Structure formats: structure tokens, C-alpha cells
Amino acid sequence: MLGGAAMAAIWLYLRKKAKATGQWPSTRGRVVASDIYRRADTESATGGDDVRVAYDYAVGGATLHGNRISLSGSGSGTTKAIFARYQPGTEVDVFYDPNKPASAVLERKLPGNVLVLLIVGTCFFIAGVWILVML
Numbered sequence: 218m219l220g221g222a223a224m225a226a227i228w229l230y231l232r233k234k235a236k237a238t239g240q241w242p243s244t245r246g247r248v249v250a251s252d253i254y255r256r257a258d259t260e261s262a263t264g265g266d267d268v269r270v271a272y273d274y275a276v277g278g279a280t281l282h283g284n285r286i287s288l289s290g291s292g293s294g295t296t297k298a299i300f301a302r303y304q305p306g307t308e309v310d311v312f313y314d315p316n317k318p319a320s321a322v323l324e325r326k327l328p329g330n331v332l333v334l335l336i337v338g339t340c341f342f343i344a345g346v347w348i349l350v351m352l
Contacts, residue, residue: 238288238312238325246274246283246311246323251303253296268299274311276318283311283321 250271271284286299294302303309303323313321 238322241312241314241325243310243312244274244276246272246309248272248303248305248307248309250305251300253300266296268296268303270303270323272303272309272311272323274313274321276313279318281313281319281321283313283319283323285322287322287324287326 248270250269252269253266254269256265256267268286269284270286271282274281274283286303309323311321311323312325313319
């Protein structure tokens with residue numbers, strides 16, 4: 218039950234942060250590096266692929282460096298589509314926190330797979346409540 222509530226709370230936190238990025242100003246930036254890497258999955262032997270990206274952008278005359286695609290880390294779409302969007306040399310819109318310009322993302326929206334946190338968290342919470350009621 219607590220795990221479910223925690224998952225739902227994480228989703229709510231990410232959603233709130235994503236909504237805040239909608240107010241962040243943007244500047245132009247340039248992708249300086251990107252690659253696809255295989256991350257180790259602790260729950261299965263297969264792991265999965267993610268895109269890593271590095272980009273430069275300027276705010277107030279200072280050159281800054283970013284590496285987050287979105288607040289959850291990964292962008293929206295398939296790995297191949299994300300990788301194709303962020304090739305080195307590509308100009309991109311960079312959305313940065315005006316209070317902390319070093320905090321930036323390329324995509325404001327949360328990827329759809331983050332919704333799984335809410336769905337699974339709600340299921341765990343309901344199952345936990347049901348178990349407690351049945352005891």
C-alpha cells in the first residue's frame with residue numbers, strides 16, 4: 218500500500234514539475250553529442266536502450282551545458298526517434314529554469330511511460346487497502 222502511494226506521489230511530483238516547465242523561458246542551443254546506450258535492468262537480464270544527449274546553450278551571456286531531455290530523463294517516442302531528433306549539430310530549443318538556468322530540458326512534456334507510475338501505484342494502493350479491509 219505504501220509503495221503504491223509512493224509511486225502515485227512521484228507521478229504527482231513529476232507532473233507538477235512538468236507543468237512548471239511550461240512557464241520556463243527558452244533559448245536556442247546546439248546538440249554536441251548523442252548516443253544510444255544499454256542500461257542494465259536490475260529486474261531482468263535484458264535491460265533496455267536509452268538516449269544520452271549533451272547540449273550547449275547560453276543564458277545571460279554564460280554558456281551552459283545540459284544533458285536532460287525531459288524531467289524524467291528520457292524523451293517522448295521510441296529510442297530511434299529520440300536519437301534521430303537529437304543528432305550532434307542539431308539546433309534545439311532549450312527550456313531552462315529562470316531561477317536556476319543550469320537546470321534545463323529539451324522537452325517540457327512527460328513521456329507517456331511515466332503514467333505507468335500512477336496506474337501501477339493506484340493498483341498497489343487499492344490492493345493494499347483491500348488486504349487491510351479483509352484482515
